[in-house]
Amino acid sequence: MWIHHGESFVRPSTISPSSTPNMVEDTIIVEHPIQNMINDAFGVDRNHANKIPFASNLEIDQQDYVMSSATQERNEAKEYYELAREGEQPLYEGCKRYSRLSFLVQLYHIKCLCGLSEKAITMILELIKDAFEYANIPSSFYEAKKSITKLGLNHVKIPACPNGCILYWGEDEERETCKNCNTSKWKTNEDVSVNKKKKKIPLKVLRYFPLKP
Structure with a gap:
């Protein structure tokens, strides 16, 4: 944790058993891994964790901006505090x-x-x-x-060409075959034992892990 570039921090009065103390000169800085994960997920600054998290940037019409952003902030705030409570609830009484x-x-x-x-x-x-x-x-x-x-x-599952030509994403999302090699997007009955009523299974899937929501 950087403290010599204008960052602010509060000297804790006690150290939680589930926290990791970080000694910097004569000051104890306490890390709360789960709370930090919650703050990161909702874009809340660690030094302002008590404030309601800001809504994510959304592409919305200007006339709907005020109502949509307010609703989004309320929903995100609700989820934020629900997770924060879960992060404080002990696994069982007396568990630290x-x-x-x-x-x-x-x-x-x-x-x-x-x-x-x-x-x-x-x-x-x-x-x-x-x-x-x-x-x-x-x-x-x-x-x-x-x-x-x-x-x-x-993560997001994105069907892909088994030969690595394309991802079935964006304008190609609805394609049934690869536009380069003409290979089918789906497994056949010979590839997997399924009947026609079951959902089609892609031959290859890319799992995309967004860096931020």
Whole structure:
């Protein structure tokens, strides 16, 4: 953390067990990783975290700007404070190592590293919930993902040509075959065992992780 270029900080009176102290000369600066993630996701300056986060930039008509921006700010503020509360709620009474939100983030991290399915995570959450009734966790990955995606930990799936020619994006989003090599966008029944009623599956998918929402 830079402090010699005009940045301001508040000297903390206590150090939270879940925080990481950072010694700079004779001053203790306390880092709150989960709160920092929330602030980053909503574009809130760390030094002004108590203020309502600004709405994202939207391409909207000028006549609708005031109403739309106000509604957007209210919605973002609501989500911001809901996440902030989750970041403060202990995983169980007396727990100082994990909050509800930090536990979900760690679990999501394990899911990504080990390639676990959403069904597997739901079964793990159900088992923990059954074994530890006092644990403050959701009962399914679907519920957990509602909080996780608000942090910006999500991605966009973009179908791609299996030969690497194009992405089916923008003006090419509705194409069924590659405009360069004429390869089909979709897997066939020989590639995957599906019936005609099920959703088509792209042959290749690019996962795009936005740097910012």
